[in-house]
Amino acid sequence: MTARLLAALLAGLLTPVTAVAVAVDGPAWTATPGPGGDRPYIYAEGAPGAVLEDTLAVTNPGTEPLTVRLRADGEGSRIALAAPSVTVPPRTRAEVPLTVTVPPDAVPGDHRAAVTASSGGHESRVPIHLRVSGPLLAALTVEDVSLSGGTIRYTLVNRGNTVLSPRVTITADGLFGEVLRRAPGGLPAELLPAGRISLTENWRDRPALDAVDVRVRATAAGAPAAQGTASVRFVPWAWCASALALVAAAVALWLRRRRGRLPPAYEQATSDRPLARSGA
Known part of the structure; x- marks a missing residue:
């Protein structure tokens, strides 16, 4: 000192x-x-x-x-x-x-x-x-985007040497158009150089049956916009299993009823008909 x-x-x-x-x-x-x-x-x-x-x-x-x-x-x-x-x-x-x-x-x-x-x-x-003092670089990336169980997960990484204040927009497009657009909260006020933070966003009103592309877009002052994507298909397997069970039950019932409608004469003729013999 x-x-x-x-x-x-x-x-x-x-x-x-x-x-x-x-x-x-x-x-x-x-x-x-x-x-x-x-x-x-x-x-x-x-x-x-x-x-x-x-x-x-x-x-x-x-x-x-x-x-x-x-x-x-x-x-x-x-x-x-x-x-x-x-x-x-x-x-x-x-x-x-x-x-x-x-x-x-x-x-x-x-x-x-x-x-x-x-x-x-x-x-x-x-x-x-x-x-x-020296060359400054502002660089932000979005990594590890995934969707599982109604939770969107992603990671923001500061690849530069300046402190960043990131802003994020999450969108999702299905077969018939956009199904999600959200600016999530809980973002860090500052992301230090070489710093990374893993974040999640709940999607409670996701579609039950669709093929969706999820995009996480991040921006910060001075840095190029960054984006990460993930694709997922929503299939209501429990509903499908129930539907298949109902179809199988309906087919079995139809076959049972169809066999029950055969004429008695036809059934008698079928049972009395001799078996064909082979040979000359």
Whole structure:
């Protein structure tokens, strides 16, 4: 840790807090990106080997001093905090300096990290979004599409090096036209590079008798549209078995009744007719 960062922490980057809204059931303190705490995450961008600086804000709206422990979790980067913990006076916000060092061999694209603050059994995670300079590729694929038991299964895979926010449309075409069009929920807000997620979608009103092609189409900003397909035939085997049983019973009854209608003279003649003899 540089002497400047330590000096900044020891000097106490403490800002009085005059009014802080605290939820009744919420935590008594917050950890956010500094300095004002109005950013959803810390953003850093640089080339391999770069050292990037930012701050973490810890706010104590209570009436007693608060000690918060800090832990850095990096992925594709190295995060250093000015200290492993910070003690914040009552109604005060402390800004803790931090650095993000991009490894010399870092892969270009998007990486994720975070700083976790903990105190009194409560944890607050501050995301860090790092973009390593270099060629960027946005690529999304749809794989392993299948349909079984009324459940459509598919997998989304991020084949690029940028974070994607996928959107999906599921359609199905039968012998007589479209039988399904749906935009499923439950999709991930972010799909990290090299990340994959397997998803399912229930299809309760599927046809009972049809040949269907299911298509899963996925899109994401900056990436070409991707599609996966699966074909399935719906056959009501229980209904078919019942129908065949009814047909067989009807044929047996018809044959029985037909034999019962034979004239008595015909049956007598048939029974009295001598067997043909072979030979000269």
